[in-house]
Amino acid sequence: xxxxxxxxxxxxxxxxxxxxxxxxxxxxxxxxxxxxxxxxxxxxxxxxxxxxxxxxxxxxxxxxxxxxxxxxxxxxxxxxxxxxxxxxxxxxxxxxxxxxxxxxxxxxxxxxxxxxxxxxxxxxxxxxxxxxxxxxxxxxxxxxxxxxxxxxxxxxxxxxxxxxxxxxxxxxxxxxxxxxxxxxxxxxxxxxxxxxxxxxxxxxxxxxxxxxxxxxxxxxxxxxxxxxxxxxxxxxxxxxxxxxxxxxxxxxxxxxxxxxxxxxxxxxxxxxxxxxxxxxxxxxxxxxxxxxxxxxxxxxxxxxxxxxxxxxxxxxxxxxxxxxxxxxxxxxxxxxxxxxxxxxxxxxxxxxxxxxxxxxxxxxxxxxxxxxxxxxxxxxxxxxxxxxxxxxxxxxxxxxxxxxxxxxxxxxxxxxxxxxxxxxxxxxxxxxxxxxxxxxxxxxxxx
Amino acid sequence: xxxxxxxxxxxxxxxxxxxxxxxxxxxxxxxxxxxxxxxxxxxxxxxxxxxxxxxxxxxxxxxxxxxxxxxxxxxxxxxxxxxxxxxxxxxxxxxxxxxxxxxxxxxxxxxxxxxxxxxxxxxxxxxxxxxxxxxxxxxxxxxxxxxxxxxxxxxxxxxxxxxxxxxxxxxxxxxxxxxxxxxxxxxxxxxxxxxxxxxxxxxxxxxxxxxxxxxxxxxxxxxxxxxxxxxxxxxxxxxxxxxxxxxxxxx
Ligand SMILES: Cc1cc2nc3c(=O)[nH]c(=O)nc-3n(C[C@H](O)[C@H](O)[C@H](O)COP(=O)(O)OP(=O)(O)OC[C@H]3O[C@@H](n4cnc5c(N)ncnc54)[C@H](O)[C@@H]3O)c2cc1C
Numbered sequence: 001x002x003x004x005x006x007x008x009x010x011x012x013x014x015x016x017x018x019x020x021x022x023x024x025x026x027x028x029x030x031x032x033x034x035x036x037x038x039x040x041x042x043x044x045x046x047x048x049x050x051x052x053x054x055x056x057x058x059x060x061x062x063x064x065x066x067x068x069x070x071x072x073x074x075x076x077x078x079x080x081x082x083x084x085x086x087x088x089x090x091x092x093x094x095x096x097x098x099x100x101x102x103x104x105x106x107x108x109x110x111x112x113x114x115x116x117x118x119x120x121x122x123x124x125x126x127x128x129x130x131x132x133x134x135x136x137x138x139x140x141x142x143x144x145x146x147x148x149x150x151x152x153x154x155x156x157x158x159x160x161x162x163x164x165x166x167x168x169x170x171x172x173x174x175x176x177x178x179x180x181x182x183x184x185x186x187x188x189x190x191x192x193x194x195x196x197x198x199x200x201x202x203x204x205x206x207x208x209x210x211x212x213x214x215x216x217x218x219x220x221x222x223x224x225x226x227x228x229x230x231x232x233x234x235x236x237x238x239x240x241x242x243x244x245x246x247x248x249x250x251x252x253x254x255x256x257x258x259x260x261x262x263x264x265x266x267x268x269x270x271x272x273x274x275x276x277x278x279x280x281x282x283x284x285x286x287x288x289x290x291x292x293x294x295x296x297x298x299x300x301x302x303x304x305x306x307x308x309x310x311x312x313x314x315x316x317x318x319x320x321x322x323x324x325x326x327x328x329x330x331x332x333x334x335x336x337x338x339x340x341x342x343x344x345x346x347x348x349x350x351x352x353x354x355x356x357x358x359x360x361x362x363x364x365x366x367x368x369x370x371x372x373x374x375x376x377x378x379x380x381x382x383x384x385x386x387x388x389x390x391x392x393x394x395x396x397x398x399x400x401x402x403x404x405x406x407x408x409x410x411x412x413x414x415x416x417x418x419x420x421x422x423x424x425x426x427x428x429x430x431x432x433x434x435x436x437x438x439x440x441x442x443x444x445x446x447x
Numbered sequence: 448x449x450x451x452x453x454x455x456x457x458x459x460x461x462x463x464x465x466x467x468x469x470x471x472x473x474x475x476x477x478x479x480x481x482x483x484x485x486x487x488x489x490x491x492x493x494x495x496x497x498x499x500x501x502x503x504x505x506x507x508x509x510x511x512x513x514x515x516x517x518x519x520x521x522x523x524x525x526x527x528x529x530x531x532x533x534x535x536x537x538x539x540x541x542x543x544x545x546x547x548x549x550x551x552x553x554x555x556x557x558x559x560x561x562x563x564x565x566x567x568x569x570x571x572x573x574x575x576x577x578x579x580x581x582x583x584x585x586x587x588x589x590x591x592x593x594x595x596x597x598x599x600x601x602x603x604x605x606x607x608x609x610x611x612x613x614x615x616x617x618x619x620x621x622x623x624x625x626x627x628x629x630x631x632x633x634x635x636x637x638x639x640x641x642x643x644x645x646x647x648x649x650x651x652x653x654x655x656x657x658x659x660x661x662x663x664x665x666x667x668x669x670x671x672x673x674x675x676x677x678x679x680x681x682x683x684x685x686x687x688x689x690x691x692x693x694x695x696x697x698x
Contacts, residue, residue, distance in 0.1 A: 002624060002625065004626060009451060011450075011451035011452075012448070012449055012450060012451050013626070014448075014582050014583035014626045015582040015583065015624070015625050015626030016582055037580070037581075037582070049451060050448065050451075054582075055448070055581055055582030055583040055626060056579075056580050056581045056582030056583070056626075057582070317667070318451070320451045320452070379451060379452060381663075381666075383452050384450075384452035384453070384454060384478075385478065387452070388478055407450060407451035408450040408451045408452045408454065410479070440448050440583075443448050443531070443532075444448040444450060444456065
């Protein structure tokens with residue numbers, strides 16, 4: 001069926017034939033019959049830009065492949081189909097006392113999407129990214145064959161090209177993931193409120209390694225000396241003994257409230273300077289410094305999941321997310337980017353800052369040692385120029401963009417940011433010489 | 448592809464020496480350098496445009512294109528699309544002619560009809576087929592307020608623009624489900640080569656001002672715009688005037 005598709009930012013919709021195959025054989029048939037405009041897999045469409053859409057071609061909806069085939073409690077392994085969401089996976093694992101070690105800011109992503117973008121969570125500095133926990137995966141390649149790939153040994157180059165490969169090496173059908181044991185579904189959280197960016201950066205640098213999860217939010221609307229005032233939240237998984245009596249009776253409990261869904265009729269510009277300032281003020285006020293607080297999953301990890309479809313709050317013109325990483329030595333770039341945005345007249349209410357740990361072997365994996373900053377910017381005139389300017393700062397400092405969020409950079413920017421790009425390209429060319437796998441992003445960035 | 452903030456990667460101009468179209472190209476080739484295809488009859492003006500863009504580092508190709516040679520349109524479009532498709536296509540050719548000659552001289556009338564209407568329909572069908580296969584893209588049709596309420600003073604031209612305007616609006620509806628946007632732009636009096644020697648009408652504009660309207664409309668995926676914007680109201684009033692009154696207006 002011809003369907004208009006866009007990413008979470010709702011910025012550049014295009015039309016493709018969306019197909020929802022029922023079994024792997026049907027997927028193979030779609031791939032084998034693909035024509036000039038090619039095929040791309042799509043999970044839950046939570047990437048912000050255009051990697052899961054394919055104008056004039058075929059888009060494979062993978063969400064029907066949602067079976068969790070096996071949970072091995074002793075070995076801490078799960079065998080899942082690629083369309084399983086991390087939300088479903090987490091819910092199934094918890095009663096076993098197991099936990100998916102890498103959860104991004106929303107759990108509404110599929111395993112396939114998490115592999116293709118090699119997603120990271122607040123615990124990257126300790127556990128690495130999603131690909132680090134994949135024991136094996138089945139990849140359907142352009143020739144219609146299915147290969148089982150592992151991180152080491154034969155086929156490992158293709159494995160690591162698939163991790164972070166944005167669906168361009170083939171379709172992930174199934175994966176075996178390593179998970180970790182937990183005693184409870186709660187976190188013991190330390191919250192610190194800091195009144196400027198320098199303090200925030202310094203504090204976050206000081207002792208991140210004591211925490212399994214660490215992230216900070218900051219206010220990009222406050223100006224002058226309060227620029228970048230923020231809230232640092234860091235946590236460890238609660239042990240049973242950490243819990244007060246009541247939750248201790250059901251330590252692995254989980255229920256996620258969904259309060260309301262944003263309707264689809266909001267005008268552009270609802271998020272303006274005034275609302276962003278009000279939101280930022282609120283967020284800052286609600287988070288006074290305190291330590292050792294016990295919080296549940298939604299409170300700590302996914303406060304935004306309480307609002308369904310919140311991306312509509314940005315109105316029909318959509319928004320983009322600008323996320324990059326720069327080496328620790330280039331921390332100054334963080335400051336300059338924040339200043340530029342604050343003085344640009346563009347508004348970002350959701351600003352997230354995190355320290356990454358070491359990267360992995362995947363040539364297109366995003367995380368690497370350094371600071372990552374992520375801002376949400378509604379599309380307005382002048383935004384393109386602002387971002388082009390930020391690119392110079394980021395790339396000049398040896399940084400790079402996150403492809404799962406990318407929607408407006410250039411082909412050269414990706415090549416500069418990912419020095420191993422050609423190595424990845426060679427692997428892709430060897431398994432897909434005719435470019436059967438293609439997306440709007442692959443055409444836009446010449447991937 | 449067109450990115451999240453509206454930057455196209457490739458722009459095709461049919462009628463590649465149109466001042467408005469070149470002003471649009473200049474706006475698109477500021478910071479980014481999209482691929483540009485200028486389809487026009489060979490002329491020193493076309494050569495100059497190619498030279499100017501090349502000097503600025505814009506990858507530009509010139510194609511021989513004659514609006515009246517409808518048989519050759521398909522081949523021209525094939526070449527224009529060969530390098531990875533077209534994101535924004537401007538239908539920018541047209542002739543104004545001598546208004547009094549145009550309704551009394553058979554050949555002059557037919558030339559206007561063939562270039563402005565038949566030629567526009569011909570490339571419209573060809574663009575539609577190709578953009579539809581792409582699943583995305585924008586066609587910008589440079590229409591005119593002259594077609595909105597046709598005046599005695601230039602009704603042959605006006606009638607051709609009325610026809611092409613209606614065609615492209617309908618085409619926009621037909622292409623909507625295929626991810627393609629058609630933007631019909633209705634400039635008023637534009638002070639260009641084409642109107643040299645004519646007395647500017649009220650609310651006249653420059654090619655550059657029209658270009659600004661075009662680029663904004665494409666970015667916002669608008670389907671019908673006036674240049675300048677207030678003409679929309681003026682034309683709406685004019686459209687509803689009784690003939691007897693309209694006849695006496697000094698427009
Ligand atoms: C609110 C929010 C917060 C987020 N926070 C984070 C965060 O903290 N950290 C982080 O890393 N990311 C974050 N993201 C981004 C998100 O995790 C990634 O974009 C992820 O890839 C989305 O998964 P998906 O299933 O929705 O995939 P889609 O968006 O549908 O697709 C993304 C890519 O995966 C490919 N793909 C999908 N399924 C398959 C498959 N079966 N086989 C091969 N390729 C496939 C697609 O082709 C595409 O290239 C966030 C997104 C949102 C909306």
